[in-house]
Amino acid sequence: xxxxxxxxxxxxxxxxxxxxxxxxxxxxxxxxxxxxxxxxxxxxxxxxxxxxxxxxxxxxxxxxxxxxxxxxxxxxxxxxxxxxxxxxxxxxxxxxxxxxxxxxxxxxxxxxxxxxxxxxxxxxxxxxxxxxxxxxxxxxxxxxxxxxxxxxxxxxxxxxxxxxxxxxxxxxxxx
Amino acid sequence: xxxxxxxxxxxxxxxxxxxxxxxxxxxxxxxxxxxxxxxxxxxxxxxxxxxxxxxxxxxxxxxxxxxxxxxxxxxxxxxxxxxxxxxxxxxxxxxxxxxxxxxxxxxxxxxxxxxxxxxxxxxxxxxxxxxxxxxxxxxxxxxxxxxxxxxxxxxxxxxxxxxxxxxxxxxxxxx
Numbered sequence: 001x002x003x004x005x006x007x008x009x010x011x012x013x014x015x016x017x018x019x020x021x022x023x024x025x026x027x028x029x030x031x032x033x034x035x036x037x038x039x040x041x042x043x044x045x046x047x048x049x050x051x052x053x054x055x056x057x058x059x060x061x062x063x064x065x066x067x068x069x070x071x072x073x074x075x076x077x078x079x080x081x082x083x084x085x086x087x088x089x090x091x092x093x094x095x096x097x098x099x100x101x102x103x104x105x106x107x108x109x110x111x112x113x114x115x116x117x118x119x120x121x122x123x124x125x126x127x128x129x130x131x132x133x134x135x136x137x138x139x140x141x142x143x144x145x146x147x148x149x150x151x152x153x154x155x156x157x158x159x160x161x162x163x164x165x166x167x168x169x170x171x172x173x174x175x
Numbered sequence: 176x177x178x179x180x181x182x183x184x185x186x187x188x189x190x191x192x193x194x195x196x197x198x199x200x201x202x203x204x205x206x207x208x209x210x211x212x213x214x215x216x217x218x219x220x221x222x223x224x225x226x227x228x229x230x231x232x233x234x235x236x237x238x239x240x241x242x243x244x245x246x247x248x249x250x251x252x253x254x255x256x257x258x259x260x261x262x263x264x265x266x267x268x269x270x271x272x273x274x275x276x277x278x279x280x281x282x283x284x285x286x287x288x289x290x291x292x293x294x295x296x297x298x299x300x301x302x303x304x305x306x307x308x309x310x311x312x313x314x315x316x317x318x319x320x321x322x323x324x325x326x327x328x329x330x331x332x333x334x335x336x337x338x339x340x341x342x343x344x345x346x347x348x349x350x
Contacts, residue, residue: 001204004182004285008208008278029176031341033183036334037277040294047340056344083340092294095318098273099280099292102212103183106281110179117274119215119267134345143270159211165222165258166206169231170309 007109009157014114015069017149021052022073026111030075030148033107037099040092045084046100049076049134049142059133060145064126066118071147076134077101079121079141094121097143104146114151120144182284184332189289190244192324196227197248201286205250205323208282212274215267220259221275224251224309234308235320239301241293246322251295251309252276254316269296272318279321289326295319 001009027050034048051057052073060067060074077100079093101117108115120126120142130142176184202225209223226232227248235242235249252275254268276292283290295301295317305317 002282002285003178005204005208005282007179008211008282011211011213013213028336029180032334032336033180035336035340036183036186038186038188038280038292040292044335047342049342049345051344053344080340089294091297094269095273095276095294095296098270099277101270102274102277103281105213105274106278107177107180107183110177117213117215119264119270121270122266134342136346140346159207160219161203161207161210165210165255167222167224167309169226169228170224171311171315 006157008106009159010109011105012155013116014151014153015116016153017069017071017114018152020150022113022148026113027052027073029111030104030107033103034077034100037096037103039096041086041089043084043086043089043096045079045081045090045093046097047078047080047083047140049078051134056133063129063133064118067145069116069147071149073148075104075146075148076130077143077146078136079143081139094143101144101146108148112150113148116147118145118147181332183281184334185284186280187330188291189326189328190291191328192244192246192289193327195325197288197323201288202227202248204286205279205282208278209252209275212271212278214271216261216264218259218261218264218271220254220256220265220268221272222253222255222258222315224253226309231308238304238308239293242320244291244322246324248323250279250321250323251305252318252321253311254318256314269318276319276321283323287325288323291322293320293322
């Protein structure tokens with residue numbers, strides 16, 4: 001197995017974190033990983049809010065229904081239609097921002113960090129709460145909140161590969 | 176820089192491929208990487224069509240407007256609402272399938288392969304063409320076609336990181 005495949009299998013949703021901060025340098029590396037993602041027409045319709053102030057994290061922990069875990073840091077991956085390079089490709093923004101989000105998760109594993117993806121878009125109520133916490137302008141949409149920290153739980157690497165969901169050449173061929 | 180960060184920076188859109196097939200074993204590893212992605216509520220609402228028959232690839236090459244590149248293999252990442260484990264989370268399908276797509280891209284770099292992400296959803300005409308080529312049932316939606324092969328072009332690793340799109344703690348803080 002290649003190292004990269006092993007890293008991908010090691011990425012598991014971590015919901016318990018050590019009580020120590022994440023280095024700024026590592027957060028910046030995660031942001032560099034996110035912004036290395038592909039985007040349709042190279043549109044790059046994304047912005048990121050990076051959070052490591054305890055008072056802001058506390059707001060996520062207490063106000064997000066799916067967010068009570070004790071992560072010391074977070075990255076909010078956002079869509080801003082005003083920063084895209086090629087706005088006719090804006091209809092792909094959810095895919096572009098999701099690719100950036102996944103890059104951050106995978107990079108975190110390589111840095112010894114754990115993460116969990118908290119879904120925001122398209123839940124209107126959660127969008128409102130996140131926008132309020134990190135003061136997003138009206139036209140910016142948060143796709144997801146990624147919690148980040150040193151893992152205090154251990155999970156086994158895994159894939160959920162299953163031949164029944166793979167179709168070779170097309171439906172009905174299966175070989 | 177960690178190996179994984181380097182791999183993420185190395186993932187570039189490859190549009191020229193060597194004239195040799197991709198080993199089945201490697202295609203299966205890519206599918207294992209895709210199915211290791213996170214999904215909302217662990218829904219796993221995805222199916223995959225893996226293609227390495229020249230006759231099917233030829234259809235992609237000739238019928239997809241953005242697909243004339245000579246890749247010998249492809250994976251079509253699909254959403255099937257009938258395979259999800261937790262269907263109340265189906266509204267996150269585009270994010271789930273995009274995370275799986277990005278995992279495949281990153282894993283490919285580690286296997287010495289090149290890829291390019293061809294956008295399909297939400298372009299109705301492209302969806303129809305892809306459904307026709309790989310015989311998808313009415314209820315299955317193709318998100319993307321990933322072209323796969325040994326790269327015949329070299330691109331430098333890169334990130335598109337840019338401080339102007341990073342907001343620390345929230346909008347208006349920038350520090």
